[in-house]
Amino acid sequence: MIEWSQETITAFQKTLLNWYDQHKRDLPWRKDHDPYHVWVSEIMLQQTQVQTVIPYYLRFMKEFPTVQALADADEAHLMKAWEGLGYYSRARNLQKAARQIVTDYHGQWPTTVKGLQELSGVGPYTAGAIASIAFNQPVAAIDGNAFRVFSRLLEIDDDVAKPQTRKVFENVVDQIISKDRPGDFNQAIMDLGTSYMSAANYDSSHSPVKEFNQAYLDGIEDQFPVKTKKKRPVRHDFFALVLHADNQILFDKRPSTGILANFLMFPMFDQHDLIKDKSDSQEVLIHRVEEQMSTEDRLPVHLHQLPAKPVIHTFTHQQWHITLLRGSLPADSDLSYFPGKWIQIDHFNDIAFPKVQLKMWQAYQKAIAKK
Known part of the structure; x- marks a missing residue:
C-alpha cells in the first residue's frame, strides 16, 4: 500500500x-444538506442504481416529506411507495428509524457516526x-465506490470481501478526507467511482486524479x-398457484419472517419439499400440490401447468425458478384454513407487491393471452 505525504494529500483534495x-x-438529494434527504437517498441507493432511484426518491419525498410523516405512515402506503425497489426490509427499517428519531430522540438527529448507527x-x-x-x-463513507477508488489510488491489496478490510480503508480515508468539506x-469519491474509476469501462487516462492513481501509473489497475x-445464489424451484374465481385471484400471505415477509403473493410450493423419489415427474409433483391444498387448506382444486417459461428471480443468496400453475375455485370457498384472501384484479394497483410477484403476474397474463 502506498502512503501519501501531507503535501500529496493536500494536492489530491484540491x-x-x-x-x-x-x-x-x-x-435531487444534493439540493441541500438535510439529513432526512441524505438518509433516504442513501438507503434507496443500496443495491439500486442512481437513475432508478431518482423517480422513486422524488415520489417518496412527495408522499413523506418529513421524518414525522414517515413515522406516521401506514405500512401499506409505505410499501406501495417502495414497490419495485426491492429489498423491502430497507423500507421497514426506514420507518423504524424514523420512529426512533421522533420518539427516542425527540425529533433531533444524532450527528455522529456512532449515534447514527443506533438507528435501525x-x-x-x-x-x-x-x-x-x-x-x-x-x-x-466507505462503499463499493470508495473501495474501488482508494484501492487503485494507493494499491491497497486487502480483500474487500472481508469485513475487517473496511477498517483498513476507513483508517486510510480518515487521513485523506478534507476536514473543511468532508461531505x-x-x-466526489462516489462520482469518481461511477465515472472515470468505475468497475468496468473505466477511463483513467482522462481522470482528473490520474496523477494520484498508482495502479494506473503502474499499469495494474x-x-x-x-x-x-461471491458464492453463486442457490437455486430453488417453486410452483406458484394462480387460483381464480371470476375477477378475483387468491393470494397467500408470506410468513412474518424471512424473504418477502408479510407480502401477499400467489401461493407457492417448494418443489424440493414435494419430491419423494428421484424419478418423480412434474405431473406427480403437481398432484401432490393438489393433495396438500385439499388436506391442509381444505381447498380442493385441479391444477394445470401454464404454457410459460419459469419465472426467474434472483435474491442475494437465492435464485427462484417458478413454474406457474392455474386452477379455479368457487368464490365462496371456505378460507378458514388458508392464510390468505381473495383480491379483485381491479384492486391490484392499490397493493404493494414484491417484484417477483409482479413478474409472475406479467408472465401469467402473457401466457393466457396466447391461448
Missing part, C-alpha cells in the same frame, strides 16, 4: 474538489455519509480492488 465543483452530478438499518457507510454530508463530520469529498468471488 484536485478532487475542484473537479467536483465543476462536474458534480445534479441529483443504518450501517457504517450510511452513518458516514450522513455525518459527513449533513453534519460536516470529517469521517469516511463534498465523500460525494485491473487488479484492484482485490475481491474474492
